[in-house]
Amino acid sequence: MSKQSYSTHHGMVDLLPGEIEQWQALEAIIRETARRYHFQEIRTPVMEQTELIARGVGQLTDIVSKEMFAFDRGEDRYVLRPEGTAPVARAFVQHHLAQRGGCQRLFYIGPFFRAERPQKGRQRQFHQFGAELIGASGAIADVEIIAFMLAVYRQVGISNITLKLNSVGDPASRNAFRKALHDYFLPLKDDLSEISRKRLDTNPMRILDSKEEEDQPLKAGAPKIIDYLTPESKAHFDAVITLLEKMHIPFERDPFLVRGLDYYTETAFELVSPDLGSQDALGGGGRYDLLIEEVGGQPTPAVGFACGIERLMIACEALGITLADPAGPDLYFVTRGEEAAQWALENMPALRGKGIVCTMDYSGRSLKAQMKDANRQGARFAVIVGEQELADNRFTLRNMAESDEVTVSPDELADRILP
RNA sequence: GAGCCCAUAGCUCAGUUGGUUAGAGCGCCAGGUUGUGGCCCUGGAGGCCGUGGGUUCAAAUCCCAUUGGGCUCCCCA
Structure with a gap:
């Protein structure tokens, strides 16, 4: 509810x-x-x-x-x-x-x-x-x-x-260094930050990592690991x-x-x-x-x-480095009516088998809405499948970027689309 | 564990000293084009103003609490 x-x-x-x-x-x-x-x-x-x-x-x-x-x-x-x-x-x-x-x-x-x-x-x-x-x-x-x-x-x-x-x-270097650090910081203990004070006994090397304000001047004079290697x-x-x-x-x-x-x-x-x-x-x-x-x-x-x-x-x-942009489909099936949609469904697998990225409309919306969707998705081509096309077995293939159209048979689709 | 800031539509944000039905741009949906995208025009959907309480005739607006988010310290990638 x-x-x-x-x-x-x-x-x-x-x-x-x-x-x-x-x-x-x-x-x-x-x-x-x-x-x-x-x-x-x-x-x-x-x-x-x-x-x-x-x-x-x-x-x-x-x-x-x-x-x-x-x-x-x-x-x-x-x-x-x-x-x-x-x-x-x-x-x-x-x-x-x-x-x-x-x-x-x-x-x-x-x-x-x-x-x-x-x-x-x-x-x-x-x-x-x-x-x-x-x-x-x-x-x-x-x-x-x-x-x-x-x-x-x-x-x-x-x-x-x-x-x-x-x-x-x-380990030998670190033991020597740890001892040197401890000896150095011990007399300064009261001036160290709280967190660093705790680390004095547990892990004095971490004091060197500290970004606490009060530790900075103390760090400056601290022993350097390089001298204890x-x-x-x-x-x-x-x-x-x-x-x-x-x-x-x-x-x-x-x-x-x-x-x-x-x-x-x-x-x-x-x-x-x-x-x-x-x-x-x-x-x-x-x-x-x-x-x-x-x-x-x-x-x-x-x-x-x-x-x-x-x-x-x-x-x-x-x-400002862009490594990749979303890729649009190669071909978008724009369909009119249930029969056309099923035709698209049946014909996409063969094209996909050739490496062509296909998609279609599933909502049965207006041609205009489908074209808009094809554009939004960045399709390279749209193919229009309507009653007339199905009857003639000739289809309108639209190059979206060029805005030009050719009429093709289903067999020609792949060659028109592949580079 | 501590500090600071923020919260209004899907997104980015307006919202005057508290004052009627809460706005814009973008996005979304549809129409203009009975079968054609981008540009343009028109319309529409979409908000319990984070949540709860308080003050007030009246709260997105003021107060308190709470939740969520962001940034910072610590530390790490």
Whole structure:
């Protein structure tokens, strides 16, 4: 009786015709770029075991501690995946992909879920594309991953982007650095922001991430991870830098860049854009040499990235980049009467079989209304099917753009329409 | 979790110091053209003015609450 109205959940949106074309075009670019870089697609379920995400991403991260859509069902604990790397690592281990030999080059496109407060460039269901190069420890792998990521943006036509680069070191580096940070910030504890004070003991590296006003002057004098890298980590970072320069890939060193997920080691990078507003990261990634082991596999080095598709779309819009427009049908059947409509229905499949995109009117409206609809839908041709035409087996084919008409037999239709 | 802003037709928005039947543009439907789109003209449909309460003779307009949305902090894609 009463009309209940429904809408999407907060932070989740519908993609409608007119907008979806841009997404499809972008996905095509991603797939084609992946093909050229020889990354193969992997699709994992949108739900994972909660424990996998908690362990893989890290209990203390914001993602795990407060942003997961999770529920229990009997003995099982489900979570809508908040990111893509831990699930891919899980799949790598579960299916013994290491046994396939060499290193695995995987990419993915899909939805992810975080229960955050939505704002520009941040949705609760959002979409990422990303890639993982698993089983390669050298700096070349890091640079390959970065090159792949940047190639997508180059193909799309987004050029005003900045690659920020840092190293978070290996465990030994991080322990030394963490201790140095703790020693540095401890005497300043009372001057730190509340959030940073909490992190002093749990994860002092995250203080460097802080955008709190009062933390900025304190951050300036803080120790830099670069000075605490072990010789091995330092060598790896230097090698990445050398290779990036060799590849003419511009980047900026950012000593404060600390990625928010626990599994990162060594190289960390982020791609930022001035066109996004407050959430300025298009994507980011880095090396995660400990994750595979953390989720139950053999120690396996790996490096990857993830990029936000919604944010890429925002950048496209800001830059006026249109990747695709809605495509109209090749042929629109304008019909008079039931017999004509059935004739159209019977004749469309053969044309479609030849690759011609056909549609028709289903409402039996006036010829004028049908022509208007054909125009609105962007049809290249309209064919008029009435009693006279059916009797003569000759039909009027109208070129909508040229506004000229020819009379054709049904057999001639396809040749007239195909380019 | 905190702050700021917004809510009138499908969309974008007007709506004077509270004052009759709430408007425009675009879109939609139809007619002008008994079988022809775009341009033009005419007409029509479509609103419990987000919801609930209050003030008032009178509320889209003022007050309170509530819901929804947007942006921002935190953090991330």
